[in-house]
Amino acid sequence: MTHEQQLKLQAFLDGELPEREAREILSWTQRDGAAAALLAELKNTRAAMSKVGPHLSLPESREFFWSKIEREIQRREPVAATAPEVSIFAALRRWLLPAVAVGALVIAGMIAHFNVPKAAVETVADADTLNVESTLANADATTYRDASEGTTLVWFSSTADDSAAPDIKPSAIN
Amino acid sequence: MNAKMFSPVRLICATLFFFLLAGVTAHAADKPLKLEAQLVLGSNEVQTNGKPVSAQIEKKLKHLPLKWQHYSVVNAQQFTLAKDETKDVSLSGECQISVKDLGGERVKLTLKGNGQNVGNITQTLKKGQALVAGAGTGNTIVVLRQVD
Numbered sequence: 001m002t003h004e005q006q007l008k009l010q011a012f013l014d015g016e017l018p019e020r021e022a023r024e025i026l027s028w029t030q031r032d033g034a035a036a037a038l039l040a041e042l043k044n045t046r047a048a049m050s051k052v053g054p055h056l057s058l059p060e061s062r063e064f065f066w067s068k069i070e071r072e073i074q075r076r077e078p079v080a081a082t083a084p085e086v087s088i089f090a091a092l093r094r095w096l097l098p099a100v101a102v103g104a105l106v107i108a109g110m111i112a113h114f115n116v117p118k119a120a121v122e123t124v125a126d127a128d129t130l131n132v133e134s135t136l137a138n139a140d141a142t143t144y145r146d147a148s149e150g151t152t153l154v155w156f157s158s159t160a161d162d163s164a165a166p167d168i169k170p171s172a173i174n
Numbered sequence: 175m176n177a178k179m180f181s182p183v184r185l186i187c188a189t190l191f192f193f194l195l196a197g198v199t200a201h202a203a204d205k206p207l208k209l210e211a212q213l214v215l216g217s218n219e220v221q222t223n224g225k226p227v228s229a230q231i232e233k234k235l236k237h238l239p240l241k242w243q244h245y246s247v248v249n250a251q252q253f254t255l256a257k258d259e260t261k262d263v264s265l266s267g268e269c270q271i272s273v274k275d276l277g278g279e280r281v282k283l284t285l286k287g288n289g290q291n292v293g294n295i296t297q298t299l300k301k302g303q304a305l306v307a308g309a310g311t312g313n314t315i316v317v318l319r320q321v322d
Contacts (some may be wrong), residue, residue, distance in 0.1 A: 069190075098184070098186075102186060102190060105190045105191060106190070109190070112277045126296070129280065129296070129298040130295070130296070130297045131294075131296040131299050132293065132294070132295050132296075133293060133294040133295075133296075133299070134292070134293040135291040135292060135293055135294065136290075136291075136292055136293070139292070139293070141293055144238060144239055146234070146237045146238060148237065149233065149237045149304075150237075150302055150303035150304065150305065151234040151237060151238060151243065151303065151304045151305075151306060152295075152297055152303075152304070152305050152309075153238045153239075153240070153306045153307075154293070154295050154305070154306070154307045154308075155307070155308050155309065156285065156292045156293040156307075156308070156309040156310070157310060158310070174243070
C-alpha cells in the first residue's frame, strides 16, 4: 500500500472525499484486507483520541482560518512598528516639571541653610516676643528695650508706690 | 514593578527632598540653652566688698535708664535648660527666679520675691542679649543671659 493510498484512507475516514471517491475507497477496503485493517486501525485511533480530549473543529477550512491570522498580523505590524509621537508640551512637561521641582528644592535648601530671611524674621520676632505679665495685685510693669545692646529691662512696681520704680526716663519707655 | 518608578529624575528629586527634610529637621532641633542668672546690686557708690559685673554686662546696664552707677554681683548661677524644661534658681533669701525654655531660644522668666510670684516675662533671649528684671524698691536686679 502506497503512502498516497494511506492518505486517501485517512481522508475517507475524515469524510473529506467526494462521494464517488468515497465509494471507491469503501469497495477497496472490502476487497483488500490490508486496507481494511488500516481503516480499522485509524478508526480505533480516532476513537481513542476522541476519548482523551475534546474534539475541536473549525467552522471554516484551515486555509481560510490561517489566512485570517496572517491578514491580522499584517494589519497590526505597521501600527506596532511606528513609534508614538510625543508632543512638545508632553516632552516639556516630562523634563521641565522635575527640573523646576529640583530647582525649587535647591533654592529652599539654600534658604534654609544660609538663613537668608532669618534677619528679617528675627526683626519682626524680636518686636513681638516680649510678653510681660504682673502677677501681683495693684502692680504694674515698666518695660524698656535697648536695641543697640540687645537688653530688655522689666521693672515690676506697685501702682500705689510709683516712687519704687527705678529712674527710668519717660521718653525711653516703650 | 514599573521601570518608570525608578527614573533618574525621580530618584534625584526624592534624594534632594530627603536631604532637605533632614537638614531642616536638624536645623529646627532645639539645642539646650546654657544660661546664667546673676543677682546684681546697684549703687551709686563703689562697692569694695562685691565683685564687679563683667564689662560686657556693665555696658548693657549703663545703657539702661537705671538710677545706679555701679553694679556688683551678689550671686551668679549657671544652668542648662532643655526645651520645655523649667528650673528654679534661688539667688538670695529674698530673690528667686524660675526659668523655662520654651524652645527657639525663647524663655519665660518668673520673678519671685520671698517665694511670691511678682511677674512673668517671656522673651527670645539670643546669645549676646540680656534680660534684666527688678521689682519694688529694692536695689537689686536679676540679669539673665545666654552663656557664650
